[in-house]
Every structure is written in C-alpha cells, then in structure tokens.
Amino acid sequence: MVKIKIDNREAEVPPGSNIIDVAEQLGIEIPTLCYLKGYEPSTSCQVCTVKDRRTGRLIPACGTKVADGMEIDCETDEVFNVRRTALELLLSEHVGDCRAPCDFACPAHMDIPLMLQQISDEELRSAIMTVKEDIALPAILGRVCPKPCEKGCRRKGADSPVAICDLKRYVADMDLATDDPYLPPCKPDSGKRVAVVGSGPSGLAGAYYLRRAGHACTFVEKNEQLGGRLRTEESEEDLPRDVLDAEIKQIVRLGVDLRMQTAVTSKEQLDALREEFDAVLLAIGKTTPEKVELLGLRAAKKGIDVDKETYSTNRRGVFAVGNLLRGKGMVVRSAADGKEAACIIDQFLAGKRILSLGYEFSSRIGRVESGEIDEFLAGSITAELAVPDFGTNYDQNDAGEQSDRCFDCTCSSHGNCKLEYWSEFYGANPNRYPRERRAYEVIGRESSVFFEPGKCIKCELCIKIAEKASEPLGLTFVGRGFDVLVSVPFDGQMDDALSKVAADCVAACPTAALSFAEKRRGPTAVVQLDIPVGAEEAAQVPNAP
Ligand code: SF4
Ligand code: SF4
Ligand code: SF4
Ligand code: FES
Structure with a gap:
C-alpha cells in the first residue's frame, strides 16, 4: 500500500x-x-x-x-488560479451562448427562449410562470418597455427581431384575463418584516420578490394609490389604468400590507421605520441630494449614494433602488433593481454576509456573421424571412407563429454543462484570452446527434467510448492544432458513427458539443433568491470578475 x-x-x-x-x-x-x-x-x-x-x-x-x-x-490560490486559467484557455476558443443574447440584453434576465417555446406549445400557464420568475410586472412592461431584449435578438440579423415584448404582453394579458391569474409561490414566513417606501416599478418588484422569499412586506406610499411613476409619468394611452391596477393587485394579493398617504422625508421618519422593520427598501423615485441628506443618508450626484453591487446605503439595513439612484432610467431597469435588491435583503435578513450578485458566468458568441445567421436559420422552425406583423392583437396562432421565429439561442446544455459549471465556480472570464473564433456551425442536422465543433474541447471521450464499444465506424480526430475536429470517418453520418453508444457519448461530453437533436431545454430559470451556484466562492477568491 x-x-x-x-x-x-x-x-x-x-x-x-x-x-x-x-x-x-x-x-x-x-x-x-x-x-x-x-x-x-x-x-x-x-x-x-x-x-x-x-x-x-x-x-x-x-x-x-x-x-x-x-x-x-x-x-491553494496557485492551484485555483491555474485551474481558472485552464478554463479561460478553453473558453478562448469556445463558440456558444450559455444564455441567449436576448436574455443578456434584458435587465431582468428573463428566460425568453423558454417563454417562446411555451407559447409555441400553447402552454400559456407555463409561459406566465417563466415570465413571472423574473418579471413582476409583465403586462405593464409589455406596454412601456423600450425593448432592450429585442435590440439584442439574434433573429434581427436575418430579418427582424422576434416580437419578444409583445409576446410577453400577450402571455401576461391572457393570464390576467383568466379567473385565476398566476400567483407565484412564497416561501414560508421568515418572521422578518420589510418596509418598501414607494410603489413605482422598483418598489413593486422589490415587494414581489421579498414576499416570495417569505418576508412580510408593507408598502409605505405617499400617494392615495400605488404605482408611483407608472401612474404619474405614463399616459393612459400607453398604460391603461385597468392594466396597471390589475397587475398591482396581483402583487398586493401576495400579501403585502399597505400604509398609504405616508411620506418619508426626514431622518426621524426613517429612524422610526428602521425601528419598526427589519429592513427598509427605499424606492421613492427621482430626488435631489438635499432631500437625501434630510433622510440622514449620503447623497450622490444623481440622488442617493449606494454600494452599486448591493444597493446598500450608508445606513445598515437601509437599501435603495430605481430612479432614486440614477435620476432617470428604463422602467425595466428599475424593476430589475427591485428584484436584485430583494435578493440582497434576503441575504441580509438571513444574517448572511452580503454578496454581490454581479458575477454569473456565461460564454457568449457575440456578433455573428451572415453565414452564421444562415446556420441559425437552418435550425429554426420558421426559416422564411417574411416578418409577420400582428401589431399587439395576438391570438394563439399569431403568437405561436411569431414565437417559432426564435432561434432558441440558449445552449442546450445550459444548467447541465461541466464547462459552464466549473467556469462559474472558478470565476472564469471568457474574454481573458481573446482569439479569433471559429465560425458557429452545427454538423449532423440530418442525424439524431448534433455536433457543434465550436463547443468541443477535444477531450477525446467520445472517440474513446466509441472505440471501447467497438463501434464499426466510430469517431476520430482530423486536422491539426486549432483546426483539429472530431469527425466521422469516410464522411459518414453521426448516427452511423455512434450506432451503439450515442447516449453514452452525449452524456459523457463535458459540453454541448454532442447533443440529441430532439432534446428540448427544460426550465432553467430558478428563483434568484438563493445565492447562485459558485457565487459565494467566486466572491471570496482574489480577482474574481
Ligand atoms: S457548452 Fe456549456 S459553456 Fe458552452 S455555451 Fe453551452 S452551456 Fe455554455
Ligand atoms: S432568436 Fe430567440 S433566443 Fe435568440 S436572441 Fe432572439 S428571441 Fe432570444
Ligand atoms: S466528448 Fe464532446 S468535447 Fe469531448 S471530444 Fe467529443 S465532442 Fe468534443
Ligand atoms: S486533465 Fe485531468 S480532467 Fe482534464
């Protein structure tokens, strides 16, 4: 021994x-x-x-x-850094999007392709669940959002972006029109209480996620009605009040208490709230440095001074979001602030060390060339370039047709990929070693197994598994250096190469380089109220991005 x-x-x-x-x-x-x-x-x-x-x-x-x-x-730190470098070198030649470009462009990071797939499958209840995982106010945002997601949509390179925002609105409107609009589950009562001061988009979203985390919530609102700038700045034409009221009602139905016509303008009033509640979320909208100082808080040029990563003010247990920080911003940005701050407050109330939510790994393809767009089109259900124009009056057929235009850019292994998992764990930066990348391509569309060369890390496992199983054809490496590629000998098809061990090879592949054509991605959106996998470790290591 x-x-x-x-x-x-x-x-x-x-x-x-x-x-x-x-x-x-x-x-x-x-x-x-x-x-x-x-x-x-x-x-x-x-x-x-x-x-x-x-x-x-x-x-x-x-x-x-x-x-x-x-x-x-x-x-040791040395081992940690070497592993991270090894990952970054693999990522430097990786061609894949862990998460779709639209998901990145949306400040609330909604799982858009999943929603589109559910609309296409006529699963509207599932679609609203996907939407409300990340967006507290979808019917409102479906009307007032400047659609940053569509600016990031890859389909734009072929003809025009998928009408993501209108489809989200369709899903939300259909849900609100039912007898039983969807209410997400809330965790059991935490025994903690949070005052949400202000009820514009950031306050509404903050309360929504705090309630979902199990914390008691009270809106402290200076006006007679909830809604903040959604009520004062959006026209009735853009945002009909029945839609605004219906969606606010859904948030109140989660069990939020109301304290109306109660302004918070002085340090004494904030002291009293801080005394009464375990945390205070300030969401009072655009303000002046002078008014911030009257609250006994530190002011910044555009409003209140916060730690940008954690929304913490200089006063312990007091957090701030929305236009109170930046003076002016998209409604969706404010709603995303509310969600992120709720996650931070959840950590605070649990007595955990407050960690930034800033780092979540994703490989990204970035800008794609027209030849690559053709590759995406080849994989999409609706390849023709006609742009359906349904305005906002969707019925299920129209919505399904529009949804089918999506390329489903999210990687089929997202949430189930070893390269992604360890890259997140080690805080790998996919751009640390910039290199010319290979073109995005899918080989074997006619087979049941797809091969994406840009995601292959040349680990050789598929070749060895096929060899050990005595596959008659099997797989081999061809080419040299950067251009080396897993291939089927004699220009054969993947199905012929892996006639016995296709499932073993797909399961062993540490990335999505090999995947089953029929595999559809399940929901990966999880309530972001728990610390994301690896974030704690990433936050504790030197140089984590
Ligand atoms: S193979 Fe893994 S790392 Fe690559 S894009 Fe897919 S999920 Fe991300
Ligand atoms: S094609 Fe679909 S998945 Fe890709 S960016 Fe557009 S909406 Fe998102
Ligand atoms: S198992 Fe996957 S990553 Fe490894 S060589 Fe085969 S295709 Fe490439
Ligand atoms: S070198 Fe050991 S797992 Fe790759």
Missing part, C-alpha cells in the same frame, strides 16, 4: 491509484472535464491541476499515479 496526503488528509491506497480517485475516496472534489473513470486519461484540459508539495510541480490529478509519501495540495 502507498501512503499519501491530500490537503493534509491521509490515505493508504493500492499502488497505481490515480490521485483523482484517492481524492474522491477522501471526499475532496477536484474538477474534471476530459477525464472519465474507466478510460485512459488524456490530460488535455488541465482543469484537475493539483500541486505536489514535495516537488513543487503542478500536475494533473487524473493522469498522475500516487507515490509513497506524496503530499498534494488542492486548495
């Missing part, structure tokens, strides 16, 4: 064991991408790097056998 220490924990293992297997026995997790138990390690990704304390060398845990007296470190 061989004695070895990993992170100062001792193990006695048979000679010939790999470090990675010993670490697993000790319950120490080491990231891997190119390694699969039962197959000879290719040590191509270097994501499993550890440090041999005695030699000072950085070595791949998957491809290194144990030696007597070995002492291995997995948790």
Whole structure:
C-alpha cells in the first residue's frame, strides 16, 4: 500500500491509484472535464491541476499515479488560479451562448427562449410562470418597455427581431384575463418584516420578490394609490389604468400590507421605520441630494449614494433602488433593481454576509456573421424571412407563429454543462484570452446527434467510448492544432458513427458539443433568491470578475 496526503488528509491506497480517485475516496472534489473513470486519461484540459508539495510541480490529478509519501495540495490560490486559467484557455476558443443574447440584453434576465417555446406549445400557464420568475410586472412592461431584449435578438440579423415584448404582453394579458391569474409561490414566513417606501416599478418588484422569499412586506406610499411613476409619468394611452391596477393587485394579493398617504422625508421618519422593520427598501423615485441628506443618508450626484453591487446605503439595513439612484432610467431597469435588491435583503435578513450578485458566468458568441445567421436559420422552425406583423392583437396562432421565429439561442446544455459549471465556480472570464473564433456551425442536422465543433474541447471521450464499444465506424480526430475536429470517418453520418453508444457519448461530453437533436431545454430559470451556484466562492477568491 502507498501512503499519501491530500490537503493534509491521509490515505493508504493500492499502488497505481490515480490521485483523482484517492481524492474522491477522501471526499475532496477536484474538477474534471476530459477525464472519465474507466478510460485512459488524456490530460488535455488541465482543469484537475493539483500541486505536489514535495516537488513543487503542478500536475494533473487524473493522469498522475500516487507515490509513497506524496503530499498534494488542492486548495491553494496557485492551484485555483491555474485551474481558472485552464478554463479561460478553453473558453478562448469556445463558440456558444450559455444564455441567449436576448436574455443578456434584458435587465431582468428573463428566460425568453423558454417563454417562446411555451407559447409555441400553447402552454400559456407555463409561459406566465417563466415570465413571472423574473418579471413582476409583465403586462405593464409589455406596454412601456423600450425593448432592450429585442435590440439584442439574434433573429434581427436575418430579418427582424422576434416580437419578444409583445409576446410577453400577450402571455401576461391572457393570464390576467383568466379567473385565476398566476400567483407565484412564497416561501414560508421568515418572521422578518420589510418596509418598501414607494410603489413605482422598483418598489413593486422589490415587494414581489421579498414576499416570495417569505418576508412580510408593507408598502409605505405617499400617494392615495400605488404605482408611483407608472401612474404619474405614463399616459393612459400607453398604460391603461385597468392594466396597471390589475397587475398591482396581483402583487398586493401576495400579501403585502399597505400604509398609504405616508411620506418619508426626514431622518426621524426613517429612524422610526428602521425601528419598526427589519429592513427598509427605499424606492421613492427621482430626488435631489438635499432631500437625501434630510433622510440622514449620503447623497450622490444623481440622488442617493449606494454600494452599486448591493444597493446598500450608508445606513445598515437601509437599501435603495430605481430612479432614486440614477435620476432617470428604463422602467425595466428599475424593476430589475427591485428584484436584485430583494435578493440582497434576503441575504441580509438571513444574517448572511452580503454578496454581490454581479458575477454569473456565461460564454457568449457575440456578433455573428451572415453565414452564421444562415446556420441559425437552418435550425429554426420558421426559416422564411417574411416578418409577420400582428401589431399587439395576438391570438394563439399569431403568437405561436411569431414565437417559432426564435432561434432558441440558449445552449442546450445550459444548467447541465461541466464547462459552464466549473467556469462559474472558478470565476472564469471568457474574454481573458481573446482569439479569433471559429465560425458557429452545427454538423449532423440530418442525424439524431448534433455536433457543434465550436463547443468541443477535444477531450477525446467520445472517440474513446466509441472505440471501447467497438463501434464499426466510430469517431476520430482530423486536422491539426486549432483546426483539429472530431469527425466521422469516410464522411459518414453521426448516427452511423455512434450506432451503439450515442447516449453514452452525449452524456459523457463535458459540453454541448454532442447533443440529441430532439432534446428540448427544460426550465432553467430558478428563483434568484438563493445565492447562485459558485457565487459565494467566486466572491471570496482574489480577482474574481
Ligand atoms: S457548452 Fe456549456 S459553456 Fe458552452 S455555451 Fe453551452 S452551456 Fe455554455
Ligand atoms: S432568436 Fe430567440 S433566443 Fe435568440 S436572441 Fe432572439 S428571441 Fe432570444
Ligand atoms: S465532442 Fe467529443 S471530444 Fe468534443 S468535447 Fe464532446 S466528448 Fe469531448
Ligand atoms: S486533465 Fe485531468 S480532467 Fe482534464
């Protein structure tokens, strides 16, 4: 037997064991991408790097056998940084969008392609659930939003953007017209109370997400009616009051208390609220530095001074959002502020260290060329370039037709991809090593298995699995260096190459380079009230973006 220490924990293992297997026995997790138990390690990704304390060398845990007296470190800053660099090098030639461009462009980061898919499937209840995961006021925003999502829509490169905003409005209107409009579930009562001062878009969204997190909420509103600038600045024509009232009613139905005609303009009034409530969310809209100072808070040029990452004011337990911070901004930006601040307040009320929500990993293709647009068109349901114009009077047929124009740009492995997971965990920056990228392309559209070369990290696992299973045709690498590519020999089809082990190869592929054509993405939008996976770690490491 061989004695070895990993992170100062001792193990006695048979000679010939790999470090990675010993670490697993000790319950120490080491990231891997190119390694699969039962197959000879290719040590191509270097994501499993550890440090041999005695030699000072950085070595791949998957491809290194144990030696007597070995002492291995997995948790040092040096190891962390090497792993992150390994990921960043892989990402430098990666061609994929973890999340769709429209999702990025939307300040509330709604899962737009999922909503479009649900509309197309005539699953409107599911569609409103998707919408309301990220947007508290979809019927209102469907009327007053300047549609930044559509500016980011990839379909624009082919003809015109998908009418995302009108479709969101359609889903929301259809929901409000039912006897039982959708109310999202709320977590059990936390016993904590939050005062939301002001009830414009940021206050409404803040209350919505705070209630969903289980906190008691009270609107403290200076006017006779809720709505803030939605009521005072939007015309009746743009935003009919019955729509505004109906959507506000939905938020109040979540169990928000009301304290109307109560202005908060002085430090004494804020003191009293702070005394009465566990936290205060200020959402009072555009103001002046003088008025901020009257509240006993620090002013900035455009309003109140907050930590931009956490919406915290200089007073503990007092947070601020919306136009109070920036003087002027899109309604959707204010609504997104409310959602993000609620998440921060949730951490505060739980007594956790407040972490910024700023970092969420995503690989992005960026600007695409016209040839690449053709590739997306080839994969879309509606390839013809005609632009249906339904105005805002959608029926289900029109809405389905419009939704079918979507390219579904979100990666099929989003939420289920090892490269994405570890990149998020290590705070990898996909742009750290800019390189000319390969063109986006999908090979094997006629097969049940798709191959996306731009997402392949050349781990060789699919080739080895096919070989071990004695696939008659199998897969091989062709080309050299940057241009090396997994290919089917003799120009064969993927289905022929993987006649026995297609499912094993797709499951083993650490990215979405191999995927089943019929696979449809399930909901990945989760309530953002918990710390996103990896964010805590990312926030604690040096240089995390
Ligand atoms: S393969 Fe993984 S990292 Fe690449 S785009 Fe898809 S989810 Fe993101
Ligand atoms: S084509 Fe669909 S998924 Fe892609 S950006 Fe447009 S709406 Fe989003
Ligand atoms: S396609 Fe094959 S070589 Fe490429 S990442 Fe997937 S399993 Fe690895
Ligand atoms: S080098 Fe070890 S998992 Fe890739």
